[in-house]
Amino acid sequence: MTQIDAGTSTWLRARNDRAALRLLLQHGQLTRTQLGELSGMSKPTAGQMLTRLERAELVHRVGHVSGSRGPTAVSYGVRADRLTGVAVSMHAETIQAVVVDALDTEHPTVDIPVTGVDRSPEQDIRAAIEAASRAAQIDAKTVAVAAVGVQAAVWRDRDGLSLTDTLPGWPAEGARARIEAALHVDVTLENDVNLATMAERASGVAQHASSFALLWLGDGIGVGVDLEGVIHRGASGRAGEIGYLPLVEADGPAGRTDTTDLLGGPAVVALLEGEGPARYADRVSDLAADPSAIGILADRVALALDPVLAILDPAMVVLGGPTCRAAGESLSALVASRLSAAAHPELEVQLSDIEVSPVLLGARQVLIEQIRTRLEARIPVD
Known part of the structure; x- marks a missing residue:
């Protein structure tokens, strides 16, 4: 991201646009008036923010809202199709996967059998991304990130895995690098129980x-x-x-x-x-x-x-x-x-x-944060 001097008009504009994007992600569809009220900006400024975000293809017009007085207002929402991710849970006999987007939309979860299949990190995750994308009816080219829960200990600093009984074909070192090089997506490998723990903290009994x-x-x-x-x-x-x-x-x-x-x-x-x-x-x-x-x-x-x-x-x-x-x-x-x-x-x-897969739920939370951060980084700064 280009460095901007704090306090300049460019810095203020980028800061306001990021705030607007966050409000749209938090509250869903908003009109210019609603965005102005939530952000504390005037309606003209709110309109300018929406125009810039629309020009950057980060938001789009999604409908009209009728008020008690005056003309109907256009409502805007974040484009969930610009950048997506895939949450993956690796099991001994199957791979579970689901598409994740910035709006945390519910997409179908797919189960991919892997018994008797030649395995490797890149083959497994490619199969997960392709199957999840088909089920969600999205373009797999929009998938930029993946969070993968594995039944193994993950040494993040060394890209290392140990206790990998359920991951045949996966190396002790370099699995993440292999996936990223082959598929051109950024990958987070995480122990499956750690992901389930994140889900418990976010939406479970803890x-x-x-x-x-x-x-x-x-x-x-x-x-x-x-x-x-x-x-x-x-x-x-x-x-x-x-x-x-x-x-x-x-x-x-x-x-x-x-x-x-x-x-x-x-x-x-x-x-x-x-x-x-x-x-x-x-x-x-x-x-x-x-x-x-x-x-x-x-x-x-x-x-x-x-x-x-x-x-x-x-x-x-x-x-x-x-x-x-x-x-x-x-x-x-x-x-x-x-x-x-x-x-x-x-x-x-x-x-x-937690009724649904806690591992996938934890992976979704990791990805939503990553996707939203990446969308913010796409806001023009000039």
Whole structure:
């Protein structure tokens, strides 16, 4: 962006135009009069701002508003088709993806099977962008950014990934650079549980918590840590990777030594009564009707959380992921009771109430901010 001297007419004009764009993003469609009232500018100045933004193809005329007196007024809105992004959630057998725009418009989420497919970072994300763009009926050429949730530890400074069991074909280093070079989009790689943690802070049960830890239980497990609104990732991105934390379960089956052995997908299936499919995805919903399994699960969750709480002492614990969602409120109540008895009497334990994919929701939030910042940067400065 061109450097502008503060206080000059050019600086003031660019500052006003950015303020106008932000107001349109915040409030939606506005007339010249409404923009003037919200910005504190006169109607002529508001009209000039809209004219410049329209000339830059950042806003367009979207309709007319009839008032009680006088002629109808033209309403303006931000153009969502100028620049878009794609939020991606990588799973072992599928890729989920959805288009994101500056207005946070709801677009269809697509599921792309990847079992038996040759994999690489660039191939996976290309497939995600193309499928999501088709579903949203947008031009894939408008996609400039992507936020990708991976089941791995992400060392951002080194473009490194570790614990990548569900990412065949992805290298330990350089995945982001490869995607960007091949697809000409800017990419944010983030641990999936960290993205889910961002979603909990923004729109979940932890919105008002000073700090919280999200325990995610699915096929794999992890902890997301939010300290006063900031995600704690650790020096190499491994903060919260408790799946390999050694534990000893009292009276537990022999050979179970870490949290994944106690709380991962196969362990949950083993707890369930009756005959049924062995795949976690096919059985996890049965938890709701199995109070015995939920009771054992609560014991194991409390055991896994104990070292986390001893180090972090968060104000809240959020239980998320398919296992916790399937077990429901009874699991959170039992966990709260067990932790209270184990010297954590003031700790609040909540079940996540986010219905849609928290990973995609967190990725959307990352992208909306990036897209809006990029749109502001396109405002002319001369």
